[in-house]
Amino acid sequence: MKTLTLSIGLSLTIGTLPASALTVRLYQPDLTLTPDTSIADAGPWLNFGRSGVNATQTSQGISGTLLNTTNNNALAAGYSNYNASTPPPFPAVPTTFINPAFPTLDRVAGYTLSFNVAILSETSASNNRAGFSVIVLSNDAQGIEIGFSPSGNAIFAQNFDFTRGEFVSANLSTLTHATDYELAILGSNYTLSTGGSSILSGNLRSYNAVAIFNPYQTANFIFLGDDTSQAQANINLGAVSITTVPFEFSPALGLGLIGAWGIARKLKSKSLKK
Numbered sequence: 001m002k003t004l005t006l007s008i009g010l011s012l013t014i015g016t017l018p019a020s021a022l023t024v025r026l027y028q029p030d031l032t033l034t035p036d037t038s039i040a041d042a043g044p045w046l047n048f049g050r051s052g053v054n055a056t057q058t059s060q061g062i063s064g065t066l067l068n069t070t071n072n073n074a075l076a077a078g079y080s081n082y083n084a085s086t087p088p089p090f091p092a093v094p095t096t097f098i099n100p101a102f103p104t105l106d107r108v109a110g111y112t113l114s115f116n117v118a119i120l121s122e123t124s125a126s127n128n129r130a131g132f133s134v135i136v137l138s139n140d141a142q143g144i145e146i147g148f149s150p151s152g153n154a155i156f157a158q159n160f161d162f163t164r165g166e167f168v169s170a171n172l173s174t175l176t177h178a179t180d181y182e183l184a185i186l187g188s189n190y191t192l193s194t195g196g197s198s199i200l201s202g203n204l205r206s207y208n209a210v211a212i213f214n215p216y217q218t219a220n221f222i223f224l225g226d227d228t229s230q231a232q233a234n235i236n237l238g239a240v241s242i243t244t245v246p247f248e249f250s251p252a253l254g255l256g257l258i259g260a261w262g263i264a265r266k267l268k269s270k271s272l273k274k
Contacts, residue, residue: 024241025041029064032059036057052071064236066120067079073230073232079237105136105139105185105222110185110187113242115239117132117181118179130148134146134148135215137219138185143190144157144183144204150171151172
């Protein structure tokens with residue numbers, strides 16, 4: 001009986017190991033600030049990159065920022081947590097964070113990129129590309145790219161070879177309204193949710209084999225915007241944040257568990273000798 005009681009107590013202790021969530025506001029809409037100038041949580045955290053002056057960003061005050069690449073498909077623009085040496089689609093591998101305090105994106109512990117976006121207009125010349133995309137890559141460069149394409153009637157995951165993967169149907173009337181999304185990464189899987197409900201999920205990818213010498217090989221990388229020459233969009237980007245859930249091991253707790261395990265073994269040994 002003593003052994004059983006101690007085992008239950010040990011199980012409860014393990015179930016309440018301490019972990020803390022850290023949320024960093026990468027962009028908090030303000031009266032005049034765009035994502036690359038947002039000072040929320042000791043920012044800025046994001047870089048604005050573009051190919052061509054006709055790709056524009058315009059603050060909409062507390063509503064967010066308009067990101068517009070609708071002049072032509074060749075334009076690309078967006079926001080990354082890295083100092084990029086060139087604008088999208090980023091042929092070089094970025095090496096330094098905009099903010100050195102950017103947290104580690106550990107997929108084993110789990111993390112979530114939250115963002116608000118309205119796709120005001122979008123066209124694409126390819127069923128495999130979208131005018132607005134979100135990329136998250138973990139600290140081992142495993143991650144996912146999600147495309148938002150009203151013209152293709154879908155929100156979809158990019159396969160490792162940049163073909164359309166799993167998708168959910170979504171047209172302009174669905175995507176045109178400002179919507180909060182959460183892209184959660186845990187283990188080898190991703191889940192895209194809105195309103196507390198999952199709308200898309202699947203396995204993480206490694207894009208390294210196909211995408212050489214570019215950010216798809218970069219650890220702890222995020223991007224929001226138009227990263228392709230095959231599509232264009234006008235979107236309103238609202239608040240963006242990243243939440244990490246690091247596992248924190250307590251030495252005192254660890255020693256306590258080891259001691260409890262040792263006592264349990266002794267009690268069990270004594271009970272077997274009776």
